[in-house]
Amino acid sequence: MARRRSRRDRLIERLEPYAAMELWNALLVPVFALGIATWFSTVDGWVAVGIVPCSTLLLLGGLYWRAAVARLRGDDAPMQRLLPWLDRLERPLAVGVVVALAATAWVWRPGGDAPAGTRWTLFVLAVMAALEHVNYFHRQLNHFDHGPDLQRLLSGRGFRRAHLARDLERHRRRSATAG
Secondary structure, three states, rough: OOOOOOOOHHHHHHHHHHHHHHHHHHEEEEEEEEHHHHHOOOOOOOHHHHHHHHHHHHHHHHHHHHHHHHHOOOOOHHHHHHHHHHHHHHHHHHHHHHHHHHHHHHOOOOOOOOOHHHHHHHHHHHHHHHHHHHHHHOOOOOOOHHHHHHHHHHHOOOEOOOOHHHHHHHHHHHOOOOO
């Protein structure tokens, strides 16, 4: 007789691929971005303005999901080491996203001379970085891969608070009472 998997085991099974996916995307997004920009034009520094916040957010997201899975398995140490870093990096990452969005507006301005590959690549990277920031630090945007989340969204209850946002809130409360 097959043993019924626990809710925790099912959650680990669902979250573990997120970590791998985000970590791989942290590497693959710049490769694809540079490839696309190169195909359409010469790569310039503008593309890096989008790559840095986007890939950094993907990397930190992958590390967060790895720590979340470790915590589900009973090892909270990776999460306790990561949360102070994420707490300190939230605002600088938001600034990086704003800079990428401003750079996008600049290269798309009327009379701008940035090549089309640069403009489109930077636009996609800046939007992706903004969405990743919101998805990790504010509201969970991905509701397509888990039935209950999708049902919640379609029922009109909106986007749920991001898991990392909740973990950071607990971390900040503990830090405030400890200090």
